[in-house]
Amino acid sequence: MARITAGLTSSHIPALGAAMQTGTTGNDYWSPVFQGYNWAKEWLKDNMPDVVVLVYNDHASAFDMNIIPTFAIGCAESFKPADEGWGPRPVPDVIGHPDLAWHIAQSCILDEFDMTIMNKMEVDHGCTVPLSMMFGEPEAWPCKVIPLAVNVVTYPPPSGNRCYSLGEAIKRAVESYPEDLNVQVWGTGGMSHQLQGPRAGLVNKEFDTAFMNDMTANPERLRKMPHIEYLREAGSEGIELVMWLIMRGALGKNAHEIHRFYHIPASNTALGQLVLEPA
Structure with missing residues (x-):
């Protein structure tokens, strides 16, 4: 049967893609960020999945105010990069x-x-x-990817508990699939950040650290965290962290952390990455 072997988290700051496209990943500002991903990149070479279920949020590219799905799963053969106003990113199509x-x-x-x-x-x-x-800048992504889009842009987003429960349901689904597949679940977005208003540029390292700790130490606290706490402590865009909980739920009751990276600031955002394995 298929099995979920690991979970990763990663921020998805658009400036990271711009740094790659402009060849500035080695400058004083961006070098610490890209070096911080080296451990996980090397780990992936020895732990390459067949399929990644990639949990992310759409930024008014595939969806707009005319249709706002809470959870949308990509079931197509392939997915082209979206034009977000300056042309599609020069990256391979995502193969589903x-x-x-x-x-x-x-x-x-x-x-x-x-x-x-x-x-x-x-x-x-x-x-x-x-x-x-x-994965860097390959001609093709080295594994297949199932995009799972979550609404964290327009109120109301799903609760942390609902996201965690969806992860548990994805675990049950994967484990009932008859083909022998190595599946990873990636939760993206976050960490603390706010992009507008008087608190633009907000970063809360204490909140972020506690959140990363409790992904393994006390996920029940994160399941119960209300929306207002994300807003108050992590900024208006901090709600993206509920997507990490889909990944966490997919790993089962117990999981252990094998790697962590945290960096501030990255384009006025706190950047975080975890690599977790089922216990």
């Missing part, structure tokens, strides 16, 4: 795994999660920047 994606969709829907099935969807930096940070 339709059979597994449809299986996850069916299993989760019958498990009482209302998934939106996407048979055509462009993916923006929320999906492609984490791939670039982990």
Whole structure:
């Protein structure tokens, strides 16, 4: 059967993609960030998945105010990079795994999660920047990817508990898939940041550190954290962290941390990465 072997988290800051495209990853500002990903990149070479379920949020590329799915799973053969206003990112198309994606969709829907099935969807930096940070600039991504878009842009976003429970449902779905596949779940976005208003530029290292700690030490606290706490402590965009909880739920009751990287600031944002394995 298929199995979930690891979970990763990663910020998806668009400036990371811009740094790669402009060849500035080695300058004084960006070098510490890209060096901080080296451990996970090397780890992935020895732990390459067959499929990544990549949890991210769309930034008004595939969706707008006309349609706002809470959870949307990409079931297509491939997904082109979205044009976010300055042309599509010069990265490979994301190649999906339709059979597994449809299986996850069916299993989760019958498990009482209302998934939106996407048979055509462009993916923006929320999906492609984490791939670039982990795989560099290949001619093709080295594994198949199932994009799972979560609404954390328009109120109301799903609760942390609902996201964690969806991760648990994805675990059940993957483990009921008959093909022998190595599957990883990546939760992207975050950490603390606010992009507008009087608190623009907000970073809360104490909150971020506690959140990273409790991904393994006390995930129940994170499941119960209300929306207002994300807003108050982590800024208006800090709610993206609920997507990490989908990954965490998919690893099962117990998980252990094998790597952590945290850096501030990165384009006025706190950047965080974890690599977790099921215990």
